[in-house]
Amino acid sequence: MCNTRQLTMNLDRIQPRPKTGQEQLIYNEKPLGFSVLDFWRWSTSDILANTIRGGFAEFIVATATNIDLTVLRDEWSAYDLKTPEGIKLEIKSSAFIQSWFQRTLSAISFSTKPALYWDSFTNKQADIKQRHADVYVFCLLHHTEKLTIDPLNINHWEFYVLATQQLNEYKRSQHSITLKSLRGLISVVPYDKLKETIIDRHKLNKKQ
Numbered sequence: 001m002c003n004t005r006q007l008t009m010n011l012d013r014i015q016p017r018p019k020t021g022q023e024q025l026i027y028n029e030k031p032l033g034f035s036v037l038d039f040w041r042w043s044t045s046d047i048l049a050n051t052i053r054g055g056f057a058e059f060i061v062a063t064a065t066n067i068d069l070t071v072l073r074d075e076w077s078a079y080d081l082k083t084p085e086g087i088k089l090e091i092k093s094s095a096f097i098q099s100w101f102q103r104t105l106s107a108i109s110f111s112t113k114p115a116l117y118w119d120s121f122t123n124k125q126a127d128i129k130q131r132h133a134d135v136y137v138f139c140l141l142h143h144t145e146k147l148t149i150d151p152l153n154i155n156h157w158e159f160y161v162l163a164t165q166q167l168n169e170y171k172r173s174q175h176s177i178t179l180k181s182l183r184g185l186i187s188v189v190p191y192d193k194l195k196e197t198i199i200d201r202h203k204l205n206k207k208q
Helices: 036-044 050-064 164-168 179-185 191-204
Strands: 024-027 030-035 088-095 109-111 135-141 157-163 176-178
Touching: 030 036, 050 088, 050 135, 050 157, 050 191, 088 109, 135 164, 135 191, 157 164, 157 179, 157 191, 164 191, 176 179
Parallel strands: 088 135
Antiparallel strands: 024 030, 109 176, 135 157
C-alpha cells in the first residue's frame, strides 16, 4: 500500500515589495534582455490615460503628504492612501484633456458614491456601502492645451479637499460632485499646502 501525502498550500495574500526596474524577464533560466523598467515604460508612459492618471494622482498626493513610498500602493484597499498622521484618503482625478481625439474639453465630475469594501486579506466583502476614507482629495489636471499639457508639471493640476463629513452632508447628490459645485464649496489648495489642509479638513469629521 502506497503512502500518500497531502500537500498543503499557502494561499494567503502576497505582500509585494518595491522593484528597482532592473529585474529581468527569464526564460529557460536565462535573461531575455527585457526588464521591469521596459514594462513600466511600455505600460504606463501615457499618464493622460484615465486609469494611469488616477494612480499618478495618488502618487502626487502621497508625495505631498510624506507618505512612505517604500510601502507599495494597495490596489484593493478600502481607501487609497493613509497619511503618517493616520488620516485615510480617497483620491479622485479628472482632466479637461484626454489622450484621444476630442471635439470639446471633457466635462468635469468626480464620483463620490459609497462603496462595498472587499477585504483582500480575508476575501470577504462588506454588507453595507459607505465611504471608508476620512478625507477626499479631488485632483484636476486643469491645463487645456494639448500641445503643452504635462502631467508631471504640478502647476498643471488643481487640488480640492473635502472632509467625508462634508460629502455626507452635501445636499445635491451622494453619487458625484461637479467641478462647479466643488468650487462653490471650497477653494483650490496649492500642492505645498495639501498636507496641512488635509489635517484641517479631517478635524471637521469630529464635529458633530
